[in-house]
Structures are given as structure tokens and as C-alpha cells.
Amino acid sequence: MKATDIRQTFLKFFESKGHTIVPSSPVIPGDDPTLLFTNAGMNQFKDVFLGFDRRSYTRATTSQKCIRAGGKHNDLDNVGYTARHHTFFEMLGNFSFGDYFKHDAISYAWELLTEVYKLPKDKLWVTVYADDDEAYEIWNKTVGVPTERIVRIGDNKGARYASDNFWMMGDTGPCGPCT
Numbered sequence: 001m002k003a004t005d006i007r008q009t010f011l012k013f014f015e016s017k018g019h020t021i022v023p024s025s026p027v028i029p030g031d032d033p034t035l036l037f038t039n040a041g042m043n044q045f046k047d048v049f050l051g052f053d054r055r056s057y058t059r060a061t062t063s064q065k066c067i068r069a070g071g072k073h074n075d076l077d078n079v080g081y082t083a084r085h086h087t088f089f090e091m092l093g094n095f096s097f098g099d100y101f102k103h104d105a106i107s108y109a110w111e112l113l114t115e116v117y118k119l120p121k122d123k124l125w126v127t128v129y130a131d132d133d134e135a136y137e138i139w140n141k142t143v144g145v146p147t148e149r150i151v152r153i154g155d156n157k158g159a160r161y162a163s164d165n166f167w168m169m170g171d172t173g174p175c176g177p178c179t
Helices: 003-016 043-049 102-116 133-143
Strands: 059-067 088-096 126-129 150-153 166-168 175-177
Touching: 003 059, 003 088, 003 102, 043 059, 088 102, 102 133, 126 133, 133 150
Parallel strands: 126 150
Antiparallel strands: 059 088, 166 175
């Protein structure tokens, strides 16, 4: 499957779930002095997450052009050393602004991966933040992923919430476990 097909399939899938397809914002954000480059799909929704702005929709899906060349999300040091680190990439994202939460987000992800992209269910593993019992239960009881294929990821950098499975927008602000 080509990257274009993956992108279009992703956007159309979430559009079928009531999400508005929102175009990529510029890689050089003109309205956010805290960023040199757009480094994540959520950047254009930052003020929505902070409660400063509202959109006419409560569900969005994007293919955001991103550059990670410094700061919190610095991939520059790993470019050329791993096959998965690049300075420029497109981040596919689906967002809910108070409309749905973990149950639907997890169900959508599983449906997309197994029914749309046709990845074999028995080959997929999932990770959850170590303390996120709710996500663990949804993956296990609702989706049906066996416990031996659900991995709890704890704090890995010597600090609380410093985990690959705990998302933080910055040192302060919106944050939470991810899966």
C-alpha cells in the first residue's frame, strides 16, 4: 500500500465516523511564538485543548506536515541511525474535543487496523500507560486483545509521567495516558 493510499484511507475512515477533515496547517506556525516548526498534529488545535478557542466541529482528522529538528520532540539526532526517524513527516491524527473518549478512540483504532487495513489481529500488540487500567480493560474486555499481548509501559526517565505512553503538550498544560 502506498503512503497516499494509507493517508486517504485514514482520513476517509475517520470522516465516516463523523470527523471533519481539516487541512494540514503550515509547517512554520504563524500564530504560535512557542514553536519554530509544527511538530505534531495537535499544534493547530492547541488553543482548543487549552480552552481558549472552539471549533464548529467536535471531531477532526488530519494529515499534518511536521518537522522535528529540535526541542522536546527532537528526532534530528536519530536521523540516519534508525529507519523510523525523519526530520519531516506527515502525522495522521484523529481528535475529539469533548465528544468521545477512550472507548471509542480504541475501538476506532482497532477497526481501522484490522478491518480497513486488514492487519492480522493475532499479530498486533498494544501498549498502555502502567496506571491506565481503563484502557487496559477496554483493549482486553471490549476489543478482545489477550492479556499476554497488552504491555503496560511505566515511567522510563526517572520522573513521574515520563513515559512513552504518557502524552504531555509541554511542561504544563493538557496531558494524559496514551495507548
